[in-house]
Amino acid sequence: MYFMALTASLSTMMVLLGLYTIIFQQQYEAANFFVSILFAGIFVLSVLGIKTRAREDSIPIKN
Numbered sequence: 862m863y864f865m866a867l868t869a870s871l872s873t874m875m876v877l878l879g880l881y882t883i884i885f886q887q888q889y890e891a892a893n894f895f896v897s898i899l900f901a902g903i904f905v906l907s908v909l910g911i912k913t914r915a916r917e918d919s920i921p922i923k924n
Contacts, residue, residue, distance in 0.1 A: 868908050875901050 882897050 872905065872908055875904055 879897065879901055882894065
């Protein structure tokens with residue numbers, strides 16, 4: 862439960878950071894924007910992988 866709340870807050874912070882980049886820093890070139898999008902995508906994929914791995918580990922094994 863705590864872990865899922867932590868990942869949700871981290872992903873929310875990443876989304877807010879992306880919005881900040883889009884709105885307030887439009888003077889940067891498009892390459893910088895695409896690099897930040899790429900890192901955000903990698904972060905989201907890693908969070909989803911960690912979530913599914915934790916869910917698989919938490920399933921009890923029935924004999």
